[in-house]
Structures are given as C-alpha cells and as structure tokens.
Amino acid sequence: MSVARKILSNTLAQIIGKIFLGLLGFAVVKICTNYLSQESFGQYTVVYEFLAYFGIVADLGLFTVAIKEMSENEDKIPKLIANIFAIRTVLVLLVMAVAIISSFFIPKFEDTLIPFGVAIASITVILTIMNGTITSVLQTKFKMEIASFATVIGKALTVLFMTYVIFWGFPENKETGFYMLMVAGTLGAALMFFTTYYHVRKITPITFRFDKEIWKDVLKKSIPYGIALILNTIYFRIDTMMIFNLRSEEELALYAVPMRMLEQLAILPLYFMNSVLPVLTKAIKEKSEKYKDIIRYSFDFLTALSVPMVVGGFVLAYPIIFLISNPDYLSRISEGFYGSDVAFQVLIFASLFQFLNVLFAFILISIEKQYRMLYINSACVVFKIISSLILIPKYGFIAAAATSVITEFLILIYTYLSARKYLKFTLNYKNIFKIILAAAVMGIVIYFLQPLTYPYMENWNVIFLIVVGIAIYGGMLIATKVLTRDTIRLLKGSDEPPRPDPSNLNTFQN
Numbered sequence: 114m115s116v117a118r119k120i121l122s123n124t125l126a127q128i129i130g131k132i133f134l135g136l137l138g139f140a141v142v143k144i145c146t147n148y149l150s151q152e153s154f155g156q157y158t159v160v161y162e163f164l165a166y167f168g169i170v171a172d173l174g175l176f177t178v179a180i181k182e183m184s185e186n187e188d189k190i191p192k193l194i195a196n197i198f199a200i201r202t203v204l205v206l207l208v209m210a211v212a213i214i215s216s217f218f219i220p221k222f223e224d225t226l227i228p229f230g231v232a233i234a235s236i237t238v239i240l241t242i243m244n245g246t247i248t249s250v251l252q253t254k255f256k257m258e259i260a261s262f263a264t265v266i267g268k269a270l271t272v273l274f275m276t277y278v279i280f281w282g283f284p285e286n287k288e289t290g291f292y293m294l295m296v297a298g299t300l301g302a303a304l305m306f307f308t309t310y311y312h313v314r315k316i317t318p319i320t321f322r323f324d325k326e327i328w329k330d331v332l333k334k335s336i337p338y339g340i341a342l343i344l345n346t347i348y349f350r351i352d353t354m355m356i357f358n359l360r361s362e363e364e365l366a367l368y369a370v371p372m373r374m375l376e377q378l379a380i381l382p383l384y385f386m387n388s389v390l391p392v393l394t395k396a397i398k399e400k401s402e403k404y405k406d407i408i409r410y411s412f413d414f415l416t417a418l419s420v421p422m423v424v425g426g427f428v429l430a431y432p433i434i435f436l437i438s439n440p441d442y443l444s445r446i447s448e449g450f451y452g453s454d455v456a457f458q459v460l461i462f463a464s465l466f467q468f469l470n471v472l473f474a475f476i477l478i479s480i481e482k483q484y485r486m487l488y489i490n491s492a493c494v495v496f497k498i499i500s501s502l503i504l505i506p507k508y509g510f511i512a513a514a515a516t517s518v519i520t521e522f523l524i525l526i527y528t529y530l531s532a533r534k535y536l537k538f539t540l541n542y543k544n545i546f547k548i549i550l551a552a553a554v555m556g557i558v559i560y561f562l563q564p565l566t567y568p569y570m571e572n573w574n575v576i577f578l579i580v581v582g583i584a585i586y587g588g589m590l591i592a593t594k595v596l597t598r599d600t601i602r603l604l605k606g607s608d609e610p611p612r613p614d615p616s617n618l619n620t621f622q623n
Contacts, residue, residue, distance in 0.1 A: 137271070
C-alpha cells in the first residue's frame with residue numbers, strides 16, 4: 114500500500130469515526146441542555162473544564178512523542194509502549210487525585226454539584242488517557258479504524274445511558290441525574306478502553322515497564338511539548354472559567370454549547386497530523402525533498418477542510434444551535450439577548466486558525482524544536498489572560514470568543530514563522546485562493562436557500578443545506594481543478610499514480 118493511501122485511509126477512518134462521534138457528541142449536548150437547567154449545565158461544563166487542566170498535565174505530550182519514537186524504530190514498540198503506558202498511568206492517577214482533593218477546597222465550588230461531579234468524571238479522564246496511550250500503537254501501525262470503532266461504541270453507550278437517565282431513571286430527580294450523567298461518561302470510557310486494549314494486545318503486549326533510561330529520554334522529549342500543551346489548554350479554556358467566576362453559570366452555559374461543538378471539530382487536524390507525523394519525520398530524517406510535498410499537501414488538505422466549515426458555520430449558526438440545544442440558547446436580538454449562535458459565529462474563526470497552526474506545530478515536533486512552542490504559547494497565555502480579565506467582566510462571552518480568535522491567529526503566525534526558520538518549505542497560495550472561492554460560492558448559495566427552505570422545514574432545513582453545501586463545495590473544487598482525476602486516482606490507492614501537479618490538492622507520493 115502506498116504511503117499516500119496509508120495516510121489517507123488512516124485519516125479517513127478517523128474522520129468517519131469522528132462524524133459519528135460528532136453526532137453522538139451533539140446528542141450529549143442536546144440531552145444535557147434539555148434535561149438540565151442553564152445553571153446546572155454551566156456546572157456540568159465546569160466539571161470537565163476543570164478536569165481538562167489536570168488531564169493535559171497527565172497527557173504531557175506523550176501520545177505524540179510515542180508515535181514519533183515508535184515510527185522511527187518499530188522493533189522497539191513493545192518496550193516503548195510498556196514504559197510510556199507506565200509513565201502516563203502513574204501521572205494520571207497522581208494528577209486526578211490532586212484534582213479531586215482540590216475541587217473540595219475551592220470556595221466558588223461550595224454548595225454546588227461540582228466537587229462530587231469531578232470525583233466521578235475523573236475516572237473517565239483516567240480511562241481516556243490510558244486508552245490514548247495504547248492507541249499510539251494503532252496510529253503507528255496505521256490501524257486507527259480500530260481506535261475509531263472503540264471510541265464510537267464507547268460514546269454510543271454514554272448516550273444510551275444518558276437517555277435512560279433522563280427518560281426512565283431520574284426524570285424528576287435532577288441532582289441525582291446530574292451525577293448519573295457523569296457516570297454515563299465513565300461507562301462509555303470503560304467500554305472504549307477495554308475494546309482498544311483487546312485489539313492492541315494482538316499487536317504488542319501491554320505491560321508496565323520502568324526502564325530508567327527510556328523514562329528519562331521520553332520525558333526529556335515530551336516535557337517541552339507537554340508544557341506547551343498545558344499552556345494551550347490554559348489559553349483555550351481559561352475564558353470558560355473566567356465567565357464562571359466573573360459573570361454567571363447561565364452565561365457560561367450559553368458559551369459552552371459552541372465550545373463543545375468546536376472541541377469535536379478540533380480533533381480532526383490532530384487526527385490528520387498524527388497520521389502524517391511518522392512519514393514527515395522519516396522524510397526529514399532521510400533528508401528527502403519529499404517533506405516539502407508533504408507539508409504543502411497537508412496545508413492544502415487542512416485549508417480545504419477548515420475554510421468551508423467556517424463559512425458554513427457562520428451562515429448556519431442559528432439553525433445549528435437550534436438543532437443541538439433548545440430555543441433558550443438562541444439569540445433574541447430584538448430583546449438585546451445574544452445567545453450561543455452569536456458565540457458560535459465568532460468562535461468558528463478560531464477553529465480555522467487552530468486547524469492550520471496544528472501543521473506548523475507538528476513540523477516543529479518532527480525536527481525536535483518543540484521547545485519553541487513554549488515561548489509562543491507562554492506569550493499567548495499572558496495575552497489571553499490579560500485581555501480576558503479586562504474585557505470579560507464588561508462584555509461577557511462575546512469578549513471571550515473574540516480573544517480566542519485573536520489568540521489562535523497569533524499562534525498561527527508565530528508557529529509558521531518558527532517552522533520556516535528551521536525548515537525550508539513553500540505553500541501553494543493559488544490553491545488557497547481556489548479553496549476560498551469554492552467556499553464563498555457555497556456560502557452564498559446556502560445563505561439564499563435558507564429563507565427559501567425555512568417555510569417547509571423551519572430550522573431543520575440546516576440538514577438539507579449542509580448536504581447541498583457539501584455538494585456545491587465538492588463541485589467547485591473539481592471545477593477549479595483543486596481536485597483532479599489524478600488526485601482521485603491517488604486517493605483510491607492506485608499503485609502507480611501519475612506524479613501529481615504541485616498546484617493540485619493531492620496527498621503524498623509513494
């Protein structure tokens with residue numbers, strides 16, 4: 114199988130899985146926003162936002178480092194995964210213990226459901242991080258369809274148990290129901306972990322090892338990137354905690370709906386770049402010029418994925434929020450009330466920049482210059498905290514969304530400049546223009562179709578409009594020759610595809 118086909122099939126498996134996960138994730142938001150009050154949903158959000166800070170410490174960038182190390186020498190996979198599994202297990206148990214204890218001593222959490230929610234949800238985080246560790250083996254072996262399957266069935270179990278909770282288990286007892294929604298997440302995470310574990314054991318033994326030299330080497334490489342991820346988590350999530358502390362739980366609930374949606378989307382570029390990383394690292398190590406094609410095609414792919422998402426999301430924000438929540442979360446402009454749809458329209462631009470800066474961050478990782486992200490993310494954290502402290506008390510979640518966009522844009526600029534400093538590569542600006550044109554045409558068509566179809570389907574017309582938008586966008590990519598026959602042939606995995614023209618949106622050569 115060609116390298117191109119391996120990467121694309123691996124990414125496609127994850128994207129298909131992510132589509133199902135996204136739908137299930139939206140179902141979770143729909144269930145929670147309709148079952149819980151805005152205040153309770155705000156507390157539900159705080160539980161996971163709070164744990165996210167601790168979870169990223171336990172992650173420490175070890176997943177990405179594991180992929181890089183194992184792809185460079187597959188013979189060392191059993192030894193590497195055993196040691197990394199031990200490191201992450203120790204870390205996550207210690208960090209979650211700190212999270213649980215500290216949640217009971219935070220004054221703002223007193224007389225809320227949050228502390229016990231943290232205690233329950235921490236089990237979910239532990240299982241998720243352990244699952245992510247052994248998933249690195251599947252990523253290295255280009256078998257991510259297994260990981261996608263495990264994640265989807267785990268999430269499906271979560272949704273099923275949540276449905277039981279709200280309709281049959283605790284329809285009236287909302288306090289107990291709140292905790293049972295947390296239990297639903299734990300059950301899903303357990304199913305996910307044991308399914309992944311079963312399949313990974315067929316590839317390599319899963320044990321704990323404590324080889325001092327490997328621990329030292331892996332931690333030395335992962336800590337700079339891990340700290341960068343911690344800083345990334347701070348600037349990405351600090352606004353939710355500020356809204357909770359400086360505004361209200363109800364306003365946090367309005368902001369949490371689009372944040373939950375965008376979190377689902379944010380994983381897509383990571384899926385893709387985790388598939389690309391082994392190939393990119395190998396090309397750079399061998400001093401092959403192929404790395405330039407890999408970077409160029411990766412940028413085209415991520416641009417083609419993110420730009421229509423931004424355009425479509427901005428135009429269809431109102432019906433999208435309607436679809437996944439309830440009318441209480443929608444704007445009533447005539448009353449001066451701005452809802453989750455407005456926050457979504459602003460935040461979607463942050464996702465665009467986030468998609469693209471993942472590529473340049475992974476370039477830095479591939480050349481072992483990940484420490485550069487420490488400086489970049491540190492500066493952006495300072496900017497985000499100061500700007501949020503100034504603006505959120507007065508302007509609320511709109512300010513939080515705007516500062517997120519500016520922060521992601523700054524990171525994109527600085528990671529790009531840093532990557533270019535250490536590695537020579539070029540981007541295809543002609544393709545970028547074509548992609549923007551295709552997305553613009555799509556946006557104009559669905560903008561005018563929306564009021565025409567509303568009398569027949571009301572806000573449910575968003576499903577029809579998304580399908581139409583995908584068809585128009587795909588047609589425009591073909592019409593502008595961003596997608597060509599050679600590209601499609603390569604995507605199908607032809608053994609000897611013609612050498613693609615650099616101006617086309619292709620993937621990677623054999």
